[in-house]
Amino acid sequence: MKDKNYYILTTNQDTQFSRIFSEEKISAIQGDWRYFQCSRRCHDELYDSVETLHKLNDAIGPDLRVPTDMIPRCPKCGAEMEPWVRSWVFLEGKKYHEEHNKLNAFLKKNMHKKVLFLELGVGRMTPMFIQEPFWDLTYAWPGAFYITINPRDAIVPDELKNKGMAIREDIAKVLADTRKIFSGEMK
Known part of the structure; x- marks a missing residue:
């Protein structure tokens, strides 16, 4: 990801992404x-x-x-x-809005480019935070493509069948295999 134009949207609250990626490149919306x-x-x-x-x-x-x-x-x-x-008393205040504003600024800046919406492990419990917005943006943007990786819940709507791909495998295995392919270890 070193020289790539990317952004991470996460519903995880465990701060794992911030251990590796810059806070400016992450929105933890929950x-x-x-x-x-x-x-x-x-x-x-x-x-x-x-x-x-x-x-x-x-x-x-x-x-x-x-x-x-x-x-x-x-x-x-x-x-x-x-x-x-996220709870019954979750404060949707300044920090919450900052997270959304960072994401929206990135999307607005890149909406006319080729964009890959890569969804990793999003389940059916809260599709409204990542999955459905990714579907909507992929459908609306001519240069967008959608990939979901999830052993159980990889879904691509019919409307995105030419602009999307579902990989029903373990994420760790898919990413390890991808790394091997790009490093030339796997042909």
Whole structure:
């Protein structure tokens, strides 16, 4: 990906992509475990959670509890803090909109180019976040092509049969085989 024009849209909240790719190239649209938010959503700020989570983990006692005075509290209203991940109280505020704006800026800039929408492991639980938008954009953009890799849920709508491909295999195997092909190890 080094010299490629790419962007990553993810519903994963585990920050694995940010370990390898630049934050400017990623939109985590369902939150990120590295942040806390107020459980009451009394204000639109997120707080770093990493150090606190490490301290909480270290403080877990034999009864699998942490001291109640260590539970992070909102600095504004005193409510318990909650991870900034999709839930009933998920804060769709400034950071959420920033993630969407980064994605939309990339899409707008590249809409008239050849674009590959590569979907890795998106299941049927939340198709409205990645799968269906990818289908819509592939259908609408003349230079777009869609590939889905998923052992169970690889689906290409009839409307995209000439602009899409479903690979019903394990993602790790497909990516390893692809790497071998491009390095000349596999013919």
